[in-house]
Amino acid sequence: MERIASFNVDHNKLVPGLYYSRRDGDVVTFDLRFKKPNTGDLLSNSEMHSAEHLIATLLRNSADKDAVIYFGPMGCQTGFYFLFDNRQLSCEGAIELLQTVFSAAAVFEGEMPGKSAVECGNYVNLDVALGKAVCKFYADLIADWTVEQLSY
Numbered sequence: 346m347e348r349i350a351s352f353n354v355d356h357n358k359l360v361p362g363l364y365y366s367r368r369d370g371d372v373v374t375f376d377l378r379f380k381k382p383n384t385g386d387l388l389s390n391s392e393m394h395s396a397e398h399l400i401a402t403l404l405r406n407s408a409d410k411d412a413v414i415y416f417g418p419m420g421c422q423t424g425f426y427f428l429f430d431n432r433q434l435s436c437e438g439a440i441e442l443l444q445t446v447f448s449a450a451a452v453f454e455g456e457m458p459g460k461s462a463v464e465c466g467n468y469v470n471l472d473v474a475l476g477k478a479v480c481k482f483y484a485d486l487i488a489d490w491t492v493e494q495l496s497y
Contacts, residue, residue, distance in 0.1 A: 351419075354497055356380070359423060363443065363487050365436070365495035366426070372414060373431045375439060375495070379483065380423040387422045388479060394418075394467065395457065395476030396450070396483075397425065402458040403446040409434050436492050444487055450480035 350367055359380050366374040379388050388396070401416045404427075412433035418425055429439050453473065460471045 356423065361486055363440065363490050363495065364497050371430055371432045372428055373436065375427040376424060377427060377483070378424040391470040391472055392475050392479045393422060394470055395472050396479040398457055398459050398471055399450040399453055399476045399480060400446055403449055407442060407446060409438065409442050436495065440490055440492065444484070444490070447480050447484035447487065451477055451484045453477055
């Protein structure tokens with residue numbers, strides 16, 4: 346069998362950042378990595394889930410919402426995948442969009458989007474303050490990110 350591309354990333358040396366993962370036709374996948382270097386600390390389930398709700402909501406309410414295909418957690422819990430339609434949004438534009446939504450999430454005011462039993466199967470671990478803190482960390486990290494930095 347072919348080895349999955351993400352298995353070629355040395356997770357022992359993984360540093361937080363924004364990386365180009367793959368292209369499938371017009372769909373581009375970015376890896377948003379959060380794993381802390383040296384310690385190997387991952388986001389807690391509540392941190393990851395809370396950041397996901399904030400970012401997914403802001404992406405799907407952005408001016409570029411039609412280009413957004415998917416935003417969600419990686420199975421290995423080292424970050425998130427962001428998939429977008431490259432016909433509608435360039436890699437440069439995707440970086441700018443992520444910078445904008447993470448900055449907005451870092452100062453989000455109001456109730457956590459989707460925090461009810463009807464809207465989310467695990468709504469009890471959602472926390473706006475945790476989500477904002479994670480988003481601030483990442484907003485600061487990618488504030489000056491460029492296309493040239495997308496490579497692992």
